[in-house]
Amino acid sequence: MTETTPVLQISGLKIALPKGSDRPYALEGLDLEINPGEIVCLVGESGSGKSLSAGAIMRLLPEPHVHVAEGSIKFRGEEIVAKSETEMRQIRGRDIAMIFQEPMTALNPQKTVGWQLDEVLRLHTKMSRKERRARAIEMLERVHLPDPPSAYNAYPHQISGGQRQRVMIAMALSLSPKLIIADEPTTALDVTTQLQILKLIRELQEQEGAGVLFITHDFGVVAEIADKVAVLRKGILVEQGPASEVLNNPQHAYTRALIGAVPALTPPPLKVPSTAPVVLKGTGLKKTFAARGGMLSGKRKAVTAVKDLTFELRQGETLGVVGESGSGKTTVSRIVTRLLECDAGKVEMDGKDLLALSPREMREMRKHIQMVFQDPMASLNPRKRVVDLIAQGPIVHGADPAKARADARRLLELVELSPASASRFPHEFSGGQRQRIGIARALALEPKVIVADEPVSALDVSVQAQVLKLLADLRDRLNLSLLFVTHDLRVAAQLCDRIIVMQKGEIVESGPTAEVFANPQHAYTQKLLSSIPGRDWTPPVIRTDAA
Amino acid sequence: MSFGLPPVFAYALRRLLQAVPVIILIMVATFLLLKLAPGDTVDALVGDMGGADAAYIARMRAEYGLDQPVWVQLWRYMAKLATFDLGWSFVYEQPVSVVLMDRLGTTLMLMAASLSLAFTLGIALGAIAARKAYSLTDNLISTLGLVFYATPSFFLSLLFIYLFSVKLGWLPVGGIKTIAGFYTGWDHVVDVALHLIMPTAALSLIYLSFYMRLMRATVLEVADLDFVRTARAKGAGEFRLMIHHIMRNALLPVITLLGLQFSTVLGGSVVVETIFTLPGLGQLASQSVVQRDMNTLMGIIFLCSIIVVVVNFLTDVLYARLDSRIELA
CATH class of the missing domain: 1.10.3720.10 (MetI-like)
Incomplete structure (x- = not known):
């Protein structure tokens, strides 16, 4: 075998879906080639069939419901489709390894990190117990885990998300596989951790000379890591080529639309400081979470989620709260809406301190401050019709039910949904449409302030762009004030006039978005900005009307 | 509240302390429920004997303390229970603890x-x-x-x-x-x-x-x-x-x-x-x-x-x- 034999050669791959699915094939005629030392990104939105192609290569499809109908998958020149289950078991983990998306759930919670690393070696080698242990610890060192021997003995829940993903990578690489399949390996991680993991994958892959199939939905990540890109849409390969070509000069209309939807890292131009009245003002907010467990289970360390937070939101303005997980940004959104009682501080609206109101008075005030949540499926009652979901708020606040429902239909139009959809149930809508319903529901009470907690992070990039545009549009038309919580700096750049950067419950920096982005003062902000995947790549300006 | 014990023992101690009020509550409730039911030991014993005169029955009740108000009986029982004395079984003519251990x-x-x-x-x-x-x-x-x-x-x-x-x-x-x-x-x-x-x-x-x-x-x-x-x-x-x-x-x-x-x-x-x-x-x-x-x-x-x-x-x-x-x- 020469060096030029591709590690993986997929041709005409067709994966059949069970009868009654939305389409007969999950994948229709995929052609893909990965050479040694090459990182190929398979990009697509949810439902494009990208994860199933990984399943087909590993021969881990949920057969017989989903199965390879046609085509060939050659691993180093040998047909995978024709191999027996026993042969496949030897290949899995040894020659082809996988890294999964969610490092918490992808590791067995009941076994130590060491045990799980050891398992790969036990399954595929004849090493002694001592050799295996040495090898496992060496691998933990190679993925730069601090203190490998103690990580070896730790359970997955005892280490952080980023460290768990390092363990996954150590596990995948411990036998120097020829092909590594990484299925959204950084999607669940914070942006700074994501960058470290991407660098690590690159570094190890260069040392080992393995081919990598990298599955992602994020063009920022593609720009960071890919040599070659293949774009999937609903199971059909629409475009394939070198990364620089596809990223900067996309040919197919769908690729152009996708790339066009990636929020550019250029914040809105600096506005004249707003003199509009302050609608929401927080002062000295503080929240400490007592550790779980009652008086009989002993004391644990309390966690300070927010300490001494002060902010101002003016009318018609969007204030972004950005930070990584654990920074306290979601706690802020819950405190100001009083979904969570806070320990100290004031949240003023119309000169009234929301935190000092009685429950009855607070109910009255709620119509002025409404929330849009992250998961549009989980936050809509599945047993209610859309019109009732939207009209519920006004009806609770004493509106005439008939009028409230009529208003709800108008709101649906406002969020660009057909009024005819009013009598349908939430599950009949797509993720983006459901988020529009969530927005309509928040608007139904004609609030002054909308608090949006990661409203677009569960959505595909093209849908995300539409929802962001809708939010910006509504804000301008209705003169709304937005408190926008997000972990995604690209999204923040797109929408926010000013941002607050939070770290460990504290504001480390705040100011107009354009200023903070152009000239970050705090070391943490600088680190955040320099970790944005694909920060050096500016998505080409694409006239979407040409698409 | 660990008293420097290994965690399992400290935990066991805490659980034991939690159990005490629960058991007391169970015993009090059972005692009162049983008192609500008609008939007592003396009734059963007399029934076995084929009957007895009222004075004899009254004397037996007094002897067993069954003539006292329920609260007094409860107090006496619980006080004895605190020393793990389960009392005497009149049916088996043995201490209750012996009867229980047998079974x-x-x-x-x-x-x-x-x-x-x-x-x-x-x-x-x-x-x-x-x-x-x-x-x-x-x-x-x-x-x-x-x-x-x-x-x-x-x-x-x-x-x-x-x-x-x-x-x-x-x-x-x-x-x-x-x-x-x-x-x-x-x-x-x-x-x-x-x-x-x-x-x-x-x-x-x-x-x-x-x-x-x-x-x-x-x-x-x-x-x-x-x-x-x-x-x-x-x-x-x-x-x-x-x-x-x-x-x-x-x-x-x-x-x-x-x-x-x-x-x-x-x-x-x-x-x-x-x-x-x-x-x-x-x-x-x-x-x-x-x-x-x-x-x-x-x-x-x-x-x-x-x-x-x-x-x-x-x-x-x-x-x-x-x-x-x-x-x-």
Whole structure:
């Protein structure tokens, strides 16, 4: 075998879906080639069939419901489709390894990190117990885990998300596989951790000379890591080529639309400081979470989620709260809406301190401050019709039910949904449409302030762009004030006039978005900005009307 | 509040302190409930004697303190209980503690046998059913489970006696050992075991079906989790997946159920012991009710409360040992 034999050669791959699915094939005629030392990104939105192609290569499809109908998958020149289950078991983990998306759930919670690393070696080698242990610890060192021997003995829940993903990578690489399949390996991680993991994958892959199939939905990540890109849409390969070509000069209309939807890292131009009245003002907010467990289970360390937070939101303005997980940004959104009682501080609206109101008075005030949540499926009652979901708020606040429902239909139009959809149930809508319903529901009470907690992070990039545009549009038309919580700096750049950067419950920096982005003062902000995947790549300006 | 003890002991101490008010509450409630029921020990004794004159009855009541107001009686009983004095059984003419200890062994043996049978067989069948979900095997196991679940233990007991003792003559009808058998050593063990087969089966089948159903459901759930997929991608075979990855995680809820059901099994043993005339706590309880032997009855309840508290504690410790994410604190 020469060096030029591709590690993986997929041709005409067709994966059949069970009868009654939305389409007969999950994948229709995929052609893909990965050479040694090459990182190929398979990009697509949810439902494009990208994860199933990984399943087909590993021969881990949920057969017989989903199965390879046609085509060939050659691993180093040998047909995978024709191999027996026993042969496949030897290949899995040894020659082809996988890294999964969610490092918490992808590791067995009941076994130590060491045990799980050891398992790969036990399954595929004849090493002694001592050799295996040495090898496992060496691998933990190679993925730069601090203190490998103690990580070896730790359970997955005892280490952080980023460290768990390092363990996954150590596990995948411990036998120097020829092909590594990484299925959204950084999607669940914070942006700074994501960058470290991407660098690590690159570094190890260069040392080992393995081919990598990298599955992602994020063009920022593609720009960071890919040599070659293949774009999937609903199971059909629409475009394939070198990364620089596809990223900067996309040919197919769908690729152009996708790339066009990636929020550019250029914040809105600096506005004249707003003199509009302050609608929401927080002062000295503080929240400490007592550790779980009652008086009989002993004391644990309390966690300070927010300490001494002060902010101002003016009318018609969007204030972004950005930070990584654990920074306290979601706690802020819950405190100001009083979904969570806070320990100290004031949240003023119309000169009234929301935190000092009685429950009855607070109910009255709620119509002025409404929330849009992250998961549009989980936050809509599945047993209610859309019109009732939207009209519920006004009806609770004493509106005439008939009028409230009529208003709800108008709101649906406002969020660009057909009024005819009013009598349908939430599950009949797509993720983006459901988020529009969530927005309509928040608007139904004609609030002054909308608090949006990661409203677009569960959505595909093209849908995300539409929802962001809708939010910006509504804000301008209705003169709304937005408190926008997000972990995604690209999204923040797109929408926010000013941002607050939070770290460990504290504001480390705040100011107009354009200023903070152009000239970050705090070391943490600088680190955040320099970790944005694909920060050096500016998505080409694409006239979407040409698409 | 750890007093510098190892965590498990500190935890045990805390659990014990928690249990004290619970047991006191149980005892007070039981005492008052029993007092609400018509008739007392003296009534039962006099009934046995074939009647007595009113003065004699009154003297007996005064002697036993039964003429005092209920609150005084309760106070006296609880004060004695605090020193672990369970009082005197007028029916057995012995201290209650002696009567109880005589019977405890049989009940514990029956329960241990029933629960271990139900648990091991239940999880094994449940796991098999889950791995072959929706197949003929699964349907067969699941149907069988449903039948066990729906059959009351007294009915099963009578069915077994009819079949294996009366018709086939394989197993003894009742009792814990052959009367006047005078077996010793190994023969004694075999004799007792033979006597326990039917009661154990009758008591365990319904619990077996619980464990089986739960195990089937959790195995199906765990088998779909991400880490099982990871293990598969590492090249692990199906057997290895089942033992190390799936069962290990699926067992946790079943263990919780095991602890919770201990008390209901104790209740179930009343019926089974009575039918098979096993000299255990269950049979003693039902006799004490009939004979208004209040001290014995209270003693049984006290003992059972303690057993349940201890078993729940052991279950929690076991759970913490098995689930790495839980710490005893």
